[in-house]
Amino acid sequence: MPELIEVELYRKAATRTIGRTISAVSISSNKYLREGTSSADLRSVVSGSQLGNVRRIGKLLLLEVGTAVIGVRFGMTGRLIVDGEVTINELLYTTNEVQERHIRFSVEFDDGGTLAVIDPRGFGNVELNPDESLLGPDALGISEGGFREICHNSKSTLKALLLDQRKISGIGNLLCDEILWRSGIAPSRISRSLNTKEIKRVASEVKGTIKDLAKRGGSHMGKLQSERHENGVCPLDGFPLSRSTVAGRTSWWCPEHQL
């Protein structure tokens, strides 16, 4: 589950390749290219060019090459390998073993180095010049006022809102449950029903939780994570956790303190 935290680590690792000249790109299969991007386009844009800036919006990694931008989405099991070094050693719901057949995309540099995406399940994709305007503000940069406005304009549940990358980008299912748990808000709460105090709390926990989990080692290092299973109990009050599907996603939450 590469969420904002993991993709930020990928971005940092990718900065090591800024300024290098690209000698070749390869893609495992056209299936790994997003609809609208062809391998010929990709090749013509990058051949002989230098890698420019490396940016991130939410879970989307952006590699600038001349005037073009290569967007990389990591799906559930994608990891970045820079010069043979795997950026993250442990990811949930997948194998962490590096297998050649799982390399989906790679950029070779004329100095012999590489930047590659390894993604066992292949849910990720590569897109040329992705429409960045489709993504909401990055979760780490969201302001309280901005968050209040998003809440007031939404008829959906808070869980659906936090996971909606068009409204706020970077939060995945695990981060989401942890944020809600720390905020004391049930996932099924309608966003518009939050009072000023609650909005303040959630806005603060969005940033606080991401920063804290980054320190703890990743999206899967939340305090709730170890109890996200049958018969799990709330680490805060010991109450049995509830499991339900909200916004189409498995949600674990404490009915005692999340209201």
Next chain:
DNA sequence: ATTGTGGCCTGCCCGC
């Protein structure tokens, strides 16, 4: 505008 469902694809774990 929002929700639900199914699909993509692989690995892991469980029960038989």
Next chain:
DNA sequence: TGCGGGCAGGCCACAA
């Protein structure tokens, strides 16, 4: 020992 089924969750297409 091995096989099948269920499940994990990011993201998209589609239907309602």
